[in-house]
Each structure stands twice: as C-alpha cells, then as structure tokens.
Amino acid sequence: MPPEKSDLLQGTLDMLILKIVALGPVHGYGIALRIRQISKEVLQVQQGSLYPALHRLEKRGWLKAEWGESENGREAKFYSLSPKGRKQLAEEESNWERLAGAVGEILRATEAES
Amino acid sequence: MSRRPDDSQLDRELRFHIQRLVDEKIAAGIAPEEARRQALLEFGGQQQIKEELRDVYRLRFVESSMRNLRSACRFMRAAPSFSITVMLTLALGIGANSAVFSAIHAILLRPLPFPNADQLVVLAQYNPKGRNPMTPVAPVRVEDWNRMNSTFQAITGYYTEDVSETSGQLPEKITRAWVSPRFFQVWGVAPAIGRTFAPNEERFHGTNAVVISDRFWRRRFGGTLEAIGRRLRLDGYPYTIIGIMPPSFLFPERDVDLFIPSPVDFPLSQTNRELTWYTCVGRMRPGVGIAQARADLATVQGQLGQEFPKTDKDLAIRIAPQKEIQIGGIRRSLWILFGSVSLLLVLACCNIASLLLARTAQRAHEIAIRFSLGASRGSVILQLLTETFVLALGGSVLGVLVAAGAANAFHALAKNLPRGDEVRLDWTIVVYTLGCSVIATLLCGLLPAFRATRRSLSGAMSQSSRRQVSARSPLQWALVSLQVALAVTLLAGAGLLLRTFQALGRISPGFDPSHVLTLRISGNYGETSDMKTLTARINRTLEELRGVPGVETAATSLGVPGAPSQFQAELKISGEPAESERKLPVIPRYVSDGYFAALRIPVLAGEACRDNTLSAQTAVVNQSFVNTYLAGGPVIGRRIEPVRPGLYAAPPAEIRGIVGDAREQGLDREPAPTVYRCFGAGNPTPVFLIRTYGEPMTMAESLRRKIHEIEPGRSVFEVMPLADHLSENFAENRMRAVLLTFFALSAVSLACMGLYGTLSYLAGLRRREIGLRLAIGALRGQIASQFLLEGLRASVLGCGAGLILAGFSTRLLAGMLYGVNALDTATFAGVAALILLTGTLSALLPAARAARVDPMQALREE
Numbered sequence: 001m002p003p004e005k006s007d008l009l010q011g012t013l014d015m016l017i018l019k020i021v022a023l024g025p026v027h028g029y030g031i032a033l034r035i036r037q038i039s040k041e042v043l044q045v046q047q048g049s050l051y052p053a054l055h056r057l058e059k060r061g062w063l064k065a066e067w068g069e070s071e072n073g074r075e076a077k078f079y080s081l082s083p084k085g086r087k088q089l090a091e092e093e094s095n096w097e098r099l100a101g102a103v104g105e106i107l108r109a110t111e112a113e114s
Numbered sequence: 115m116s117r118r119p120d121d122s123q124l125d126r127e128l129r130f131h132i133q134r135l136v137d138e139k140i141a142a143g144i145a146p147e148e149a150r151r152q153a154l155l156e157f158g159g160q161q162q163i164k165e166e167l168r169d170v171y172r173l174r175f176v177e178s179s180m181r182n183l184r185s186a187c188r189f190m191r192a193a194p195s196f197s198i199t200v201m202l203t204l205a206l207g208i209g210a211n212s213a214v215f216s217a218i219h220a221i222l223l224r225p226l227p228f229p230n231a232d233q234l235v236v237l238a239q240y241n242p243k244g245r246n247p248m249t250p251v252a253p254v255r256v257e258d259w260n261r262m263n264s265t266f267q268a269i270t271g272y273y274t275e276d277v278s279e280t281s282g283q284l285p286e287k288i289t290r291a292w293v294s295p296r297f298f299q300v301w302g303v304a305p306a307i308g309r310t311f312a313p314n315e316e317r318f319h320g321t322n323a324v325v326i327s328d329r330f331w332r333r334r335f336g337g338t339l340e341a342i343g344r345r346l347r348l349d350g351y352p353y354t355i356i357g358i359m360p361p362s363f364l365f366p367e368r369d370v371d372l373f374i375p376s377p378v379d380f381p382l383s384q385t386n387r388e389l390t391w392y393t394c395v396g397r398m399r400p401g402v403g404i405a406q407a408r409a410d411l412a413t414v415q416g417q418l419g420q421e422f423p424k425t426d427k428d429l430a431i432r433i434a435p436q437k438e439i440q441i442g443g444i445r446r447s448l449w450i451l452f453g454s455v456s457l458l459l460v461l462a463c464c465n466i467a468s469l470l471l472a473r474t475a476q477r478a479h480e481i482a483i484r485f486s487l488g489a490s491r492g493s494v495i496l497q498l499l500t501e502t503f504v505l506a507l508g509g510s511v512l513g514v515l516v517a518a519g520a521a522n523a524f525h526a527l528a529k530n531l532p533r534g535d536e537v538r539l540d541w542t543i544v545v546y547t548l549g550c551s552v553i554a555t556l557l558c559g560l561l562p563a564f565r566a567t568r569r570s571l572s573g574a575m576s577q578s579s580r581r582q583v584s585a586r587s588p589l590q591w592a593l594v595s596l597q598v599a600l601a602v603t604l605l606a607g608a609g610l611l612l613r614t615f616q617a618l619g620r621i622s623p624g625f626d627p628s629h630v631l632t633l634r635i636s637g638n639y640g641e642t643s644d645m646k647t648l649t650a651r652i653n654r655t656l657e658e659l660r661g662v663p664g665v666e667t668a669a670t671s672l673g674v675p676g677a678p679s680q681f682q683a684e685l686k687i688s689g690e691p692a693e694s695e696r697k698l699p700v701i702p703r704y705v706s707d708g709y710f711a712a713l714r715i716p717v718l719a720g721e722a723c724r725d726n727t728l729s730a731q732t733a734v735v736n737q738s739f740v741n742t743y744l745a746g747g748p749v750i751g752r753r754i755e756p757v758r759p760g761l762y763a764a765p766p767a768e769i770r771g772i773v774g775d776a777r778e779q780g781l782d783r784e785p786a787p788t789v790y791r792c793f794g795a796g797n798p799t800p801v802f803l804i805r806t807y808g809e810p811m812t813m814a815e816s817l818r819r820k821i822h823e824i825e826p827g828r829s830v831f832e833v834m835p836l837a838d839h840l841s842e843n844f845a846e847n848r849m850r851a852v853l854l855t856f857f858a859l860s861a862v863s864l865a866c867m868g869l870y871g872t873l874s875y876l877a878g879l880r881r882r883e884i885g886l887r888l889a890i891g892a893l894r895g896q897i898a899s900q901f902l903l904e905g906l907r908a909s910v911l912g913c914g915a916g917l918i919l920a921g922f923s924t925r926l927l928a929g930m931l932y933g934v935n936a937l938d939t940a941t942f943a944g945v946a947a948l949i950l951l952t953g954t955l956s957a958l959l960p961a962a963r964a965a966r967v968d969p970m971q972a973l974r975e976e
Contacts, residue, residue, distance in 0.1 A: 028127065029134040047131060048158050048166070055170040072137070076130045077123075 204509025209516025602916025617933025885972025
C-alpha cells in the first residue's frame with residue numbers, strides 16, 4: 001500500500017480500529033489480524049500506521065490500554081473502548097454511512113443515466 | 115490523559131507483535147530462523163515506528179505550533195502581497211496604539227520618579243470664602259504644619275526664581291529653587307555626588323552652600339567631579355557647590371539648576387504669616403491615606419486659626435496628590451486619544467478579517483482535504499490562527515518601530531506637556547505591543563477561521579469547488595459597514611477638534627500679538643525690599659529699549675498676555691453707601707505705561723497708564739468692568755480699593771481710563787472684568803513686551819546687546835514672539851487635533867481599502883455569473899451600477915451607524931470644544947459627505963472592472 005493511500009485512509013483507519021476494539025479488548029496484532037480477516041484480505045494495515053494510530057486514539061481518551069496475558073501466555077498490551085470512544089465510533093459510523101450512501105446514490109444514478 | 119510510556123514499554127508492545135508474526139509463519143511451516151527474518155522484514159523499521167510513537171506523545175502544543183508556524187511561513191511566501199498588506203495595516207493599527215499607550219504609560223500609569231511617590235502630596239492654603247483657588251504658603255506656616263501634624267513624615271516648601279550667575283565671563287541666567295529644610299527628605303532623593311545641607315548651612319547668615327542639578331552640572335562643568343567645592347556667584351555672594359543631584363531626580367520644575375536653603379530663621383519669614391512664597395510638598399507616613407492626612411491637617415489649621423485669628427482663621431488646606439497636580443488635565447486628552455486609536459485598531463482588524471474571509475474561502479478545498487486527512491476542527495482553526503498570528507507578529511514588530519518613531523514625534527509635538535520627556539520606548543511597551551498582536555490575531559482571525567471550518571465532512575467534500583462559495587456574503591458587507599462606521603466616528607471627533615482649532619484661530623483677541631517680542635531680565639526677590647530702586651531700574655531699561663532703532667514701543671507686565679492668571683481680587687468702589695457695598699471680583703493685571711500702545715488695545719475713554727510707579731495709584735479698567743459694575747454711571751475718577759486691606763493687597767487707586775476688552779485670560783475665554791494697575795515693576799522679573807516694526811525675532815540680538823550694555827550683571831531669557839506664547843497655550847489642543855485627525859484619516863483610508871477589497875473579491879467570485887448575464891444581453895452599465903450600489907449600500911449603512919455612534923462618543927469631547935457644538939450639523943454633514951464620496955470612489959474601480967468581464971473568457975474558464 002503506497003504511503004499516500006494510507007494517509008488518506010487515516011480517518012477511516014481510526015474508525016476501523018474503534019470498531020474492532022468495540023468487539024472486546026484486543027492487542028495490536030489482533031487488530032491487524034481481524035481487519036485482514038473481516039475484510040477478507042482486502043484491507044491490509046501496516047504496523048507503521050497501526051501503532052501510531054493506536055497511541056493517538058489512546059491519548060485522545062477514546063481507547064483504554066492495559067497490560068495483560070495473551071491467549072498464548074505472552075504479555076501484551078490490550079486496548080478497549082472508553083465511553084468517549086464509543087460515542088466517537090457511533091458518530092463516525094453514521095457519518096460514514098451517510099457519505100457512503102450518498103456516493104452510492106450518485107454512482108447508481110450515473111449508471112442509470114448512461 | 116495518558117502519560118507517555120517509556121521506551122521499554124513500546125519495545126515490549128512491538129516485540130509481542132513480531133513474535134506473533136513469527137509464530138504465524140512457523141505455523142505455516144517456515145523454519146524458525148527464516149520465519150524470524152521474514153517477520154522482521156514485514157514489520158518494517160522498528161526504530162521508525164518507535165520514533166512515530168514518541169511523536170504522538172511529544173508536547174503536542176509545541177510540536178503542532180512549530181508545524182503551524184512552518185505552514186504559516188509557507189503561506190506568507192505563497193501570498194506575499196497579501197501578507198505585506200496585512201502586516202502594514204497592522205503595523206499602523208498596532209503602532210499607533212502602542213505609541214499612545216507609551217504616553218499613557220509614562221504619564222498616567224507610571225508613578226512619579228521618586229521612591230514611594232504615592233506618598234507625595236501638594237499642600238496649598240486657600241480661603242474657602244474667597245475666590246482664589248490656591249495660594250502658595252507662608253514659610254512659617256509650613257513649619258507649623260510640619261511640627262503639628264501626625265500623618266506626615268515631613269512637609270517642606272520651595273519656590274523658584276530666575277537669577278544671574280556671574281562667576282563666569284558673561285552672566286548666565288539660571289533658575290534657582292529656594293528650599294526649606296527637609297526638602298530632599300520629602301522627595302526621597304539624595305545627591306548622586308556630595309551631600310545635602312548641614313544645619314549651619316540652613317541658618318540665616320550661615321555658610322553659603324548650593325546643590326546643583328545634573329543638567330546644570332553637565333552644562334556648566336561637563337560632568338566632572340571637580341565641580342564639588344567650586345563656587346558660584348549669585349546676587350554678588352559666593353556659594354560653594356556641595357552636592358550634585360542624580361539625573362533621575364526629575365524635579366517637577368524641570369528648569370531648576372540649583373537648590374539653595376531658604377533659612378527658617380530668616381526674620382521676615384519667621385514672623386510674617388501673610389507671605390505667599392512656598393509651593394508646599396509633603397510626604398505622608400506609610401499607610402496613611404489622603405483623607406486621613408486631610409482630616410489631620412484640618413485639625414492643625416483649626417488650632418492655628420485659634421492661635422492666629424487674624425491671619426489663619428479663614429484659611430483651609432487643600433491637599434492633592436503630587437501626581438495629579440503634575441499631570442493635571444492631560445489625563446482626559448490621553449484617554450480620548452487612546453480610545454480613538456483603539457477604534458482604529460479594531461477597524462484595522464475588521465479590515466484584515468474581511469481579507470482573511472476572502473482568503474480562507476478560496477482555500478476551502480485545502481481545508482476540506484485537511485479534514486478528510488483526519489485533522490480535527492480545533493487543529494485546523496489553530497493552524498489558521500497561527501497564520502494570522504505570524505502576520506500580526508510581523509505587523510507588531512513594524513508597529514514597535516512606528517511607536518519608537520512616534521515617541522520622538524511626541525516629544526516634538528508635546529514638549530510642553532507634563533512628563534512629556536519621560537515618554538520613551540521600553541520593555542513594557544514592547545510587551546504591550548506583543549499583547550496587541552495576540553488580541554489582533556483573535557479579532558482578525560477567529561471569525562474567518564470558524565467560518566472556514568464550519569462545514570461538516572460531507573459538506574466540505576461537496577464544497578471543493580470554489581464556485582459555490584456564497585456570493586451574497588452578508589458577513590463581509592457587515593464588516594465593511596462596521597469599518598465605515600468606525601471611520602465616521604473618528605472623523606466626526608477629528609472634525610470637531612479641527613473646527614475648534616479653526617474657531618480659536620478666528621478669535622479676535624482684542625490685542626495684537628504680532629510684532630511683539632517678549633523677554634525677561636533676571637532679577638531676584640531681594641530687590642523687592644527697595645521698590646523705588648527696582649522701579650527705577652525697570653523704567654530705565656524700558657527707556658533704553660524704546661530708544662533702540664526698530665522698536666516702536668516697549669512696556670512691562672507681570673504676566674504674559676493671553677496666559678491665564680490664577681488670581682482674582684475682590685474690590686469695592688469707594689464711596690458707595692456701606693449697606694449697598696458690593697464685593698466686585700476682578701482680574702488684576704499689573705502693567706507699565708505704554709502697555710496698551712504696545713498691545714494695540716484701544717483706549718475708549720480717559721487716558722491709558724501714563725507712568726509706572728507704585729505711588730501713582732492709578733488704574734485703567736476694561737469695558738467688561740464698566741458694563742458689569744458701573745453701567746450707566748460715571749467711571750473716570752471713581753476710586754477702587756481692596757475689600758480687605760493688608761500688606762499684600764494693592765492700595766486704593768483712581769480709575770483714569772477705560773480700554774477695550776482683550777482676551778488676556780486665554781483666547782478661549784470670554785473677557786472678564788479686569789483692572790489694570792499702572793505699575794509693571796512689582797516683580798523683579800516682569801515680562802518685557804517690545805513692539806517692533808519688523809519681524810520681532812530679528813530684533814532679539816540687538817535688544818540683548820543693549821540690555822547687556824546697561825545691565826552687564828543681568829541675563830536675558832525667554833526671548834520669544836508673543837504669538838509663540840499664545841500658540842504654546844494650545845499645545846495640548848493642537849496635539850489632540852493633529853493626532854485625532856491623523857487617526858481619522860488612517861481610518862478612512864483603511865475603510866476605503868476594505869470596501870475596495872471586498873467588492874473586488876466578490877466581483878471576482880461572480881465572474882461566471884456576470885459573464886453569463888452579459889452573454890444573454892445584460893448591459894455593462896447595469897452590471898457596474900449593481901456593484902456600485904452594493905458598495906454604496908454598505909457605505910450608507912455604515913455611515914448612518916457611524917453618525918449615531920459619533921453622536922454618543924463626541925460627548926466625551928465636551929469641554930475640549932470651542933465655538934462648535936458636540937453635535938455640530940455642519941461637521942457631521944461634512945463627515946457624511948466625505949465618507950460617501952470616498953466610498954463611491956473606492957467602489958467605482960471594482961464595479962467598472964466587474965463590468966469589463968469578457969463573457970466568452972469567463973464562461974470558458976470554468
């Protein structure tokens with residue numbers, strides 16, 4: 001993924017992270033894995049983007065972080081959603097739906113006309 | 115907020131991820147060594163990620179400020195003419211503001227340059243039933259007050275006079291202050307070199323000693339230490355210099371060259387309670403308020419009244435802070451100027467705000483991209499404000515330069531104003547200027563920044579084309595109207611002050627100040643002990659001066675005509691029946707023979723002063739006196755006498771003549787009933803008024819030489835045309851009018867620029883619309899007049915609002931106006947006409963340009 005593209009997706013990446021974390025406490029590796037799996041390998045998240053995003057979201061108070069034991073017994077940093085983060089996620093989701101809906105409408109309209 | 119985790123935590127977090135990648139690969143059947151290599155490769159530069167993580171936690175403010183500053187500098191480089199316009203506008207607004215503030219700071223806010231200066235008060239005696247506001251204080255009473263009070267550390271007195279110092283080749287005119295004991299203690303300043311007076315130097319017939327001012331020291335001795343112990347010759351006696359005051363000792367009377375003890379045990383001053391010699395200054399004890407001191411001294415004076423009923427019963431003591439006395443009436447002028455210059459700054463900010471509105475509207479696309487990259491609204495606003503701040507900072511740096519220049523201009527414009535020489539640029543002013551730039555940033559930048567970031571994410575995306583920026587822009591027109599309104603307010607104030615100045619110039623003073631040279635010849639109060647000799651000396655000098663070729667006539671007066679005298683006298687007409695006896699308040703003036711001829715004051719009846727002696731006991735009254743007190747009756751030959759005879763009251767006199775009214779109390783004051791006593795030598799240093807045939811100053815040298823010839827021991831000073839004295843009286847008036855006019859004209863040009871800029875910008879936005887309309891047959895004239903009308907509407911609205919605002923604000927000028935009403939119709943109409951005219955002119959060019967659009971080109975561009 002070329003760097004400009006990941007930059008463009010930054011706002012979106014934040015939303016995806018919030019969404020994944022909303023499903024339950026999870027570490028960075030888990031988040032990357034889940035995005036890959038859920039999107040059926042369409043979306044790849046670079047670690048170089050993932051970790052700064054995680055820490056930024058934590059700093060904004062949308063994520064809480066705790067050290068805990070991972071499923072294979074190693075120590076890992078687990079992220080979970082704060083109430084503030086939950087609100088943010090809801091907002092971004094509805095924004096996104098509106099936007100996607102609007103774009104979709106336009107695309108459909110264009111197809112119908114042509 | 116979470117704190118920044120340390121490196122080991124970051125390491126652990128990243129290591130976990132890598133480990134899982136390795137596990138993943140091993141599970142996929144890759145050999146552990148190879149799996150590890152691939153995982154590390156896939157993960158990417160750990161150091162780089164760690165650096166980015168650290169960035170997340172870095173002091174966000176500093177970091178983002180730096181980033182914003184960098185982008186602001188880029189922005190400035192990208193739009194140099196815009197940036198320069200903004201900076202120059204702010205330089206004007208902020209610079210003028212800082213300049214006026216530097217005057218306010220130096221004159222009003224800073225304490226006087228003495229330790230604990232708020233403890234210093236001026237004391238004066240006055241008669242609550244009488245008419246004279248304040249009189250100087252008898253030396254013996256100063257001693258009484260000092261001894262009997264309980265709220266002062268010390269009370270002292272001084273008086274100044276001009277004398278000749280004759281130890282050099284030529285006599286030098288110097289100003290000496292006679293000071294009573296405790297003088298230096300009260301001011302709280304010790305000599306920089308040497309010492310103050312010892313007890314034996316403060317006694318009558320004690321050792322002659324003198325303390326000199328820093329200025330005199332540098333002027334006379336070039337600032338060398340050898341000055342201590344040197345002797346000066348005053349009144350024929352040698353005085354040894356024992357001390358030199360520091361340059362920071364800014365004694366209220368700045369001209370004073372030396373300080374000499376006025377002995378307490380001087381026989382005359384010890385007994386006579388009716389002398390009015392001293393300006394009296396006291397230093398209150400720490401923690402004592404002025405009300406407390408006032409009550410205390412009232413008690414003291416009450417006791418003195420019982421002890422000396424004849425002289426002290428009717429006296430009261432007036433106390434005012436030294437600072438109030440010193441800065442006097444200039445306070446209001448300065449605040450009014452500050453108010454005006456702040457309006458100017460607000461106007462400049464409105465102007466810039468409208469420029470920025472246009473600017474940020476053009477950048478809507480860039481801002482939309484920032485939003486889509488995840489920037490928060492706050493950070494975009496901060497970035498836009500930083501851009502404005504960098505411009506404001508540039509403007510305020512230029513503004514400091516403007517203020518520094520203005521401080522010099524202020525010295526020139528206001529050299530006679532109190533503490534004017536203390537006005538200078540210091541760190542307070544620089545800090546104030548920076549503060550101004552922050553305020554200006556907020557005033558100019560907040561509105562455009564909020565407006566530019568108002569759109570939601572989806573809004574911003576669809577807004578990416580700038581064709582869709584609203585062309586109605588009520589906000590921008592509101593800003594233009596506001597600018598016009600502020601300019602109108604300032605212009606109305608300036609107009610009124612200018613009309614006042616004009617009216618003052620048109621006044622016929624009742625005397626002719628042109629071709630009159632004034633000068634004074636040094637003398638000392640000791641001469642008043644022998645009035646005959648003193649009178650003879652002055653009459654002889656007058657005779658000699660009248661004989662100089664080029665001199666028409668010469669006379670003396672105890673005051674400069676046209677400068678207000680503080681004193682009033684109460685007279686009665688002799689021979690009026692006791693029961694109907696009236697007390698007539700009059701202005702007493704003491705003049706020699708030839709006075710009315712020298713000033714061209716017409717003699718209406720009887721004769722003008724014929725001689726100049728105390729014994730003559732003749733007087734001349736003016737027309738007002740006759741109209742007010744002796745209307746219809748005989749005047750010539752009536753006798754006037756003081757209501758309360760005493761040592762210092764003028765003796766009775768006979769009225770010998772009536773002269774025309776002259777505005778000798780100041781050009782802006784109506785003539786008051788005046789009695790001219792024909793005796794212009796009651797004071798050793800009267801003002802000589804010399805009417806010349808040619809330009810008065812060209813005679814200065816030959817007159818000086820003549821005086822040196824007949825009075826080699828005396829020095830000549832204050833040689834200047836009478837007209838200059840008169841204009842000096844209007845220094846404050848002139849300063850106000852000149853500065854306010856300058857501010858108002860700046861305001862008008864800014865408002866015009868604002869109108870021009872806004873209209874040009876909006877016309878530019880609507881090129882396509884104009885092109886379209888032209889293409890379908892609209893006339894160019896219609897397009898032009900439409901834009902012109904839009905501009906005019908804003909000017910008219912602003913002008914109306916401004917006139918209302920001016921109607922309220924010009925009331926603040928009450929008392930500063932002469933010959934013009936605060937709501938003067940002509941002035942207001944003139945202001946409105948000027949504003950509408952300049953407004954139309956500034957709208958004309960953009961409107962015409964809008965109509966010149968080539969329709970084909972405009973439509974093709976899009």
